Amino acid sequence: MEEVYVEEFMSPGCVGCPAVKQMLEVLATELGDKLIVEEVDITVDTTRAAQYGIMSVPALAINGILRFMGVPRKEELEKAIMEELEGEG
């Protein structure tokens, strides 16, 4: 795939969310337009989180599949995103 769409589920009071956000920002500078990140505040958009069955934040869905709950290790996140980019999609 040429692009990867990451839904970053967060909430204003979440302790781990800023760390995930920062990881994604670093990856975005490396990957440029290939990485699209949407921040989804679960206190505002509860429906989207419910669709994925998300019960805690931070959580990350990559191209529509929930891949991480909790704060991932940077290498794991990078690997998951690169797999999407390199795969057929």
Next chain:
Amino acid sequence: MNPKNKAKIGVFICHCGKNIAGGLDIEALAESTKHIEGVAYVGDNKFSCSEDGQVSIQEAIRDNNLDRVIVAACDPSLHLMTFQRCGEKSGMETQFVDLIDIRKWTMHGSPHKDNPEEALAKSRKLIELAVKRMSLKKLIPMVEFPAEKSILVIGGGVAGLEAGLDLAEKGYDVHIVEKLPTIGGKMALLYKVFPTNDCAPCILAPKTAYANIHPRINLMTNSEVKSVEGYIGNFDIEVVQTPRYIDTEKCTGCGECVNACPCRVVDDIYAAGMGERKAIYFPFDQAIPKKPVIDAQNCLYFRKKVCRLCEKNCPADAIDFKQMSKKIDIKAGAIVVASGFDEYDPSPKSEYGYGRYSNVITQFQLARLLDIDGPTRGKLLRPSDGREPHSIAMIQCVGSRDKKTNDYCSNICCMYALKHAQMIREMILPDAEIYILYIDMRTTGKGFEEYYRKTREMGIHFIRGRPSEIMEKPDTRNLLMEVEDPDIGRLLEIDADLVVLSCATVPSEGSEQLSQFLKIERDEAGFFKELHPKLRPVETNVRGIYICGAAQGPKDIPDSIIQAKAAASFADGELRNHKIKLPAFMVQTRGINQGGS
């Protein structure tokens, strides 16, 4: 969709009458949407959710071979299901139908309403993101699995009992977990209930008694939920039961142990601090289970290793000082949260002197004093000298409708003040002067206005105003206050023997921790938050967890019953086929990384 091909996305923009069309240029939005990569069709409807609107979406799916649909309209919690069903009728996978909310920027009255240019720009951006997301979205594999045929109910008050009994009658095994040593909740301690002035324990007892003997109900008193894992159909719950120090199998409830106990302590729970109990005690006469409980913090044996008089006097040999906390694991398909409310502690409102002046009490304390089974056996005696009060002032909205404490109206305080005024006038002290000092009297339930009128006709004084401060007379311990009555345009001075504060209803202690265990949201006031304030009043953000009663917000008994029945109905609706369909990753956690180290 062939993976080599791009997705064919249809975008449908809803006018929502004038709600969206009146706040942005639909034509311009449709035009720009056509140029987004991946968009194969753009349509607009006056009302996309109408029958005509849905038919036009279905026709567009068929005519253009669309394999993704985005409806730009309103809040997904309202209509996502509508459009998913609509797409499903045209053979589309429901996961490939999405609804995005552009109405929040256009609708009059919306807190996010923006000017037309901003609304258009934001809507364009949101549609662009949704198109990108949908074009890259992969299908989430679903899996069907068997659901547990049991339910956990948290809270043994009237709402929890109603939900539990309904579900047990529908064939579920129900576990009711109650923190206190008896079921019945606050209602069991009210003596009378408005607007019928029925005896509260009398109308509650059929429910408590049936719950106690129901073959499909497992009552766990003195118990608290300590952890919750899993998902709808398969929740794993850990409950910890604190010891009663009584072998309930052997105990006959004769009360010899209570008679023998030499230790007296203030009863903060069942007498609301207005009376005493022993260190081994029955919560109240109609308590269920009717077994005593030892308060280890005050028992002489636990404190000083002396006494054991209860043990010596028990004819059934049922006292067991060696009992330990017990961990109980429960499996449940769904959870109903009915953890109730607490009365606001008015101590921070120092102008009223609660905690400083002994003759200032709360309405819940008054309820206990008026109860024939209460600490004074139904006599209204003021705390400072045990004398009957001749003048009683009730102050409304203490801790409610107050920006410094709780902004919300507590819903029930006007009615319970009226109830107590009626009870005092009719049954206890007919000659006492009773003043109700209020901001507004809010009596909106069925039969409530008539109840208010009746109270006025009984000669209760209603004064539209509240004192800024209460002073205590050092010699008599009476309470002095000045109130401006705008109805007669005069400043009134009231010399009251007893002041009763109508305190706010606040979330029960432990709600915050419970919300963390259950991962359900709370509202700004701390009550558990429903999924939609109008249309989904018992569901939460976690599928399979439902809320009812005062745990969701201040409400009276009939409303609690209605909501409990709704919660039971929802739980049954989800579990009745004994099967649940969920995304595969929720069931087999493989593939989900639970976070770094």
